[in-house]
Amino acid sequence: MTGPRVLVVDDEPQIRRSLRVALRANGYEVEEAATGGAALDQVATRPPALIILDLSLPDVDGVEVCRRLREWTQVPVIILSANSEDEAKVRALDEGADDYVTKPFSVTELLARMRVAVRRAARATEPAAVVIRAAEIEIDLSRRLVSRGGEEVHLTPTEYGVLRYLADHAGRVVTHGQLLRSVMGPGYEDAVGSLRVYVASLRKKLEADPATPHLITTEPGVGYRFRAD
């Protein structure tokens, strides 16, 4: 049995080796690239189902690889980065990466993120759903109605915009910049403070326990993630 094909892009042969063994044992077919240039070539000739991308590469850096990929393909990209590359991580997500895992990482965690990313990509090819459901929340996109446990919840237009954008990207990390650009328009990318207020108010209206959110979780220093069922 061969499962989805994964391209592992990392200049450290030791990391590639551990990933190759672990991912193969979990049913993935693994391909490797040591440089950004090689990665771009390989994706063009044999598009994989998923890309695991290190950010510090010897030739083209990971953010740039992400940007060039997004010019023509929506293949899911999971960033694998050391903590010291925090800003680069946000830039990569802004350039369209789906998720990130911080080094050192556990294989179990990485596998869980990979499953979500592959599933999300498969869903993206289906016709868009009119109703999004997560836990006891229902978002009816055609009527712009949100209900919790069957009862209608009143949201302001901005709150609805934030929720809608998060739900559209369910399972994926959405950066503050992406959210602000899409909901408030260009030029508001720095208004992270006001974004916090909208998210807090959404949580109050939608979460069972707003203090420990499950529906909209915080990715510290990066953005938010909407729970995918």
Add this chain to the structure above:
Amino acid sequence: MSRYLEASLAVGVTLFAVGQIESRAALPTALLLYLLPVVLAATQWGRGPAVLASVLSVLGHDLFFVQPVGTLSVARADEAVGLVLLLFVAIVTAQLASAARRAGEKEQEAAIARRSDEMKTALLRAVSHDLRTPLASIKASASGLRQPDAAYTAEDRAELLAAIEEESDRLDRLVGNLLEASRLEAGAVTLHKDPQDLRELVRAVVARLQPMLAERSVRLSIPDELPLIPCNYAQIDHVLTNLLENAARHTPPGTAIDLSLELRSDHVRVQVADAGAGVPPADRERIFLPFERGSTRVGGSGLGLAIARGLVQAHGGRVWVDDTPGSGGARFTFTLPLDGVGE
């Protein structure tokens, strides 16, 4: 204290110069001359000496050149006004000039502090990245091995375990480098030399580093006979380890690394030559500085070569890099003096 003496001396010289001016009637010109030692004192020695220079100028001029000469009394009203003005202008000048000097000093200190902060940040970044990379392989391998439901073959398990062991060694080398770097920085490297057989040392290091060198073959060129060389085994092991690790980092797997030992008139020469991209002439000194990595973007803490140089120099030897003849790769050479053989 000598700053005050120097300021007084400068005033003395000026007084002498004023004494040489024929027509002392040109009072304003003479008075302007006194601003020279004041400004000099303010910019070179600070505010105190500048104020002293101001007061000494006024007193000296009064004493030597103002009627009645030899006393501090002033006969003419215009000269009295001139002296008061001189004192005022000199003290204001002293204040302004020394304030400018202090501002300059503060700016310099701030610049030094900024640079040192940048160095620390670069260091922390490099070190944390270097520590995390082997840790990432170790954690990925260990967490993989702990997965209850994955289909690992015996071969897979062996490979993950090997990764854990090799990456632990790499962490250990890095920590060793950090310790050695801080010792070199503090000038606390103690050199305990013993006569050593470098041929054995070279073979032992190459054997130990085999897993890290991966598919790179090391071609040894070792003379049949070599006198014992007085050196610190652990430190020369460290130098050679760093040079080989550097070669492995900058060359593709499958290429060869040439390691040679050669006896010269008064020293022994060790060379590690690789078939990589080489080091451009402009970078050949810089790469030996701590946290410099040349123009490549290959990882590494930027400590290894700096430590190699520090340890070799502590042995009275030299280390440098040039081109590998033929391939154009990097050839690192270090020397150890034969002094004291047989001691």
